[in-house]
Amino acid sequence: MDDTGTVVAFWILTIVTLGSALSVVIVRNLLHAVLSLILSFVGVAGLYITLSADFVAVAQVLIYAGAISVLILFAMMLTPRTARDNAETFLQGPALMLAGLTAATIAGVAAATDWSEATRGPFATTAEAIGEALLNRYVLPFEIASVVLLVAMVGAIVLVRED
Amino acid sequence: MLFLAHWWDLRDLGNPVAQFLEVLNDHGPGWLPYVASALIGCVAIVLFLVPSQMVIVWAERRLIGRIQARRGPNRTGPWGIFQTIADTVKLLAKEAITTRHVDRWVFWLAPILIFIPGILVFAVVPFGEGMVLADLNVGVLFLAAVGSVNVIIVFMAGWSSNNKYALLGAMREVSMLISYEIPQVLTLLGVVIFTNTMSLSGVVHWQDHYNTWLIFLQPLALVIYFISASVEINRSPTDIAEAESEIVAGYHTEYSGIKFGFFYAGEYFAGFAIAAVMTALYLGGWTFWGLEEWVPGWMIFLGKLYLLFWLFIWARGTLPRLRADQLMAFSWKFLLPLTLVNIFVGGLEVLLWQENDLSAGVVLPVFAVVNVALAVGLSVAWARFLGHARPDLRPRRALLVKELGAIVYGQEF
Numbered sequence: 128m129d130d131t132g133t134v135v136a137f138w139i140l141t142i143v144t145l146g147s148a149l150s151v152v153i154v155r156n157l158l159h160a161v162l163s164l165i166l167s168f169v170g171v172a173g174l175y176i177t178l179s180a181d182f183v184a185v186a187q188v189l190i191y192a193g194a195i196s197v198l199i200l201f202a203m204m205l206t207p208r209t210a211r212d213n214a215e216t217f218l219q220g221p222a223l224m225l226a227g228l229t230a231a232t233i234a235g236v237a238a239a240t241d242w243s244e245a246t247r248g249p250f251a252t253t254a255e256a257i258g259e260a261l262l263n264r265y266v267l268p269f270e271i272a273s274v275v276l277l278v279a280m281v282g283a284i285v286l287v288r289e290d
Numbered sequence: 291m292l293f294l295a296h297w298w299d300l301r302d303l304g305n306p307v308a309q310f311l312e313v314l315n316d317h318g319p320g321w322l323p324y325v326a327s328a329l330i331g332c333v334a335i336v337l338f339l340v341p342s343q344m345v346i347v348w349a350e351r352r353l354i355g356r357i358q359a360r361r362g363p364n365r366t367g368p369w370g371i372f373q374t375i376a377d378t379v380k381l382l383a384k385e386a387i388t389t390r391h392v393d394r395w396v397f398w399l400a401p402i403l404i405f406i407p408g409i410l411v412f413a414v415v416p417f418g419e420g421m422v423l424a425d426l427n428v429g430v431l432f433l434a435a436v437g438s439v440n441v442i443i444v445f446m447a448g449w450s451s452n453n454k455y456a457l458l459g460a461m462r463e464v465s466m467l468i469s470y471e472i473p474q475v476l477t478l479l480g481v482v483i484f485t486n487t488m489s490l491s492g493v494v495h496w497q498d499h500y501n502t503w504l505i506f507l508q509p510l511a512l513v514i515y516f517i518s519a520s521v522e523i524n525r526s527p528t529d530i531a532e533a534e535s536e537i538v539a540g541y542h543t544e545y546s547g548i549k550f551g552f553f554y555a556g557e558y559f560a561g562f563a564i565a566a567v568m569t570a571l572y573l574g575g576w577t578f579w580g581l582e583e584w585v586p587g588w589m590i591f592l593g594k595l596y597l598l599f600w601l602f603i604w605a606r607g608t609l610p611r612l613r614a615d616q617l618m619a620f621s622w623k624f625l626l627p628l629t630l631v632n633i634f635v636g637g638l639e640v641l642l643w644q645e646n647d648l649s650a651g652v653v654l655p656v657f658a659v660v661n662v663a664l665a666v667g668l669s670v671a672w673a674r675f676l677g678h679a680r681p682d683l684r685p686r687r688a689l690l691v692k693e694l695g696a697i698v699y700g701q702e703f
Contacts, residue, residue, distance in 0.1 A: 186431065253427070
């Protein structure tokens, strides 16, 4: 993190990410909120690149900016509501709580991580290392996640089947 | 030459650039080579894209005219070669209308952003051995990621236009992308299984090393990738997001003048990007079984790229547009199962090869024959199973219009 390029990139990406995240909550137009959310996802991907986690960065763009946000757009388009504004909802309290918990978790992890490369050595962030970890050490969560997805898919099909 | 040891080093344009960057590195501040290489790469990519687009648009219109038994543009200059320039001037001169009640910011942003995915793809494409701007080691995944962003921009255009047809086009685009992204990404996985690398130049080097192009090992994947890519970039016969006979012009109905021109050019950029990706992944990139020793690699690469783009033009000129529901069903019922089988077969073959330490010279030809046979057999069998190909209902040869008793040019046959 010492060279100027990384520092400049970090601050630009931080401003983009936080600014667009803020505008997700503030703007009244729902489409603008979703687009800001996408920009925020891309900013996070940029932050991953400054941490030299290129696989995670690309996966972030592919899954969050490419797939999740498309799903949100799809839901937005097919929701039968006349006024599609980013209005206040009764979920404000729970959302604030969830956001607070997430922030606390991330802060805790960040505090517990040894950031000095001299003592810790570089992170294993390549596709190979992640694949090994998913299929060896973390195979159970991985399989559980896939079963959950399968259940969701079957459920969706059962819900909309006509006969 | 200024930066080269031998004049023939010029055949790979990456050599002079590398030499130039070395000179900068020796004599300038530390950040200068990075900025310079980024600038050179971007300028080179745009210098390739814009003239190619100008020429290919003209060539496409002439060729489609040929295919559809008409003349195509033939008035501006010899064979109409200045038609694209005339059209560009016309688009620039036209009024760029912004209708009332549009979402102004998003409406203006979409035609500008539409270029980004197409150009970004070229950052990882190896034009020659040293001619790659950023040789990412997650290049294949990067392609999938960048390709999936395209849909958001199209959606922005369609939604912000405040027009029913534009919204329909946007909705079709989104549902199409959800359907076709899965087979597209899964076919790329087949390539990665064989080459064991996700870097695009790594894939080309693998094909160079084993003297085989992945088109032979992954023929089914290439066809599926071609189809899903043409869906992604909205080219006829899969251009239901802008089907002019159904929903005016789809997502860009409200765009006029150069804003429409941006969408038009962006579509070509994305098309070149897809052709470049297929060239690198399946057609051996800049290799040509020894010819690359004599001809500059980037010329071979561009030759293959334009050949693939000709396939897009051919498909556009020949095939009728699919219906929206047909297109979705085709992806989920036909392409997805075949892609999964393709991955399974590819993985099995690589396991056989690696575990038994077989010699590549023997195994790869066998795999090629097996895979080509499997590709043909599987597609036919699966289509039969789904009830698509009913040979008894199909004419044995193409029937001419006059044989069917139609009227041609007011003249009865």
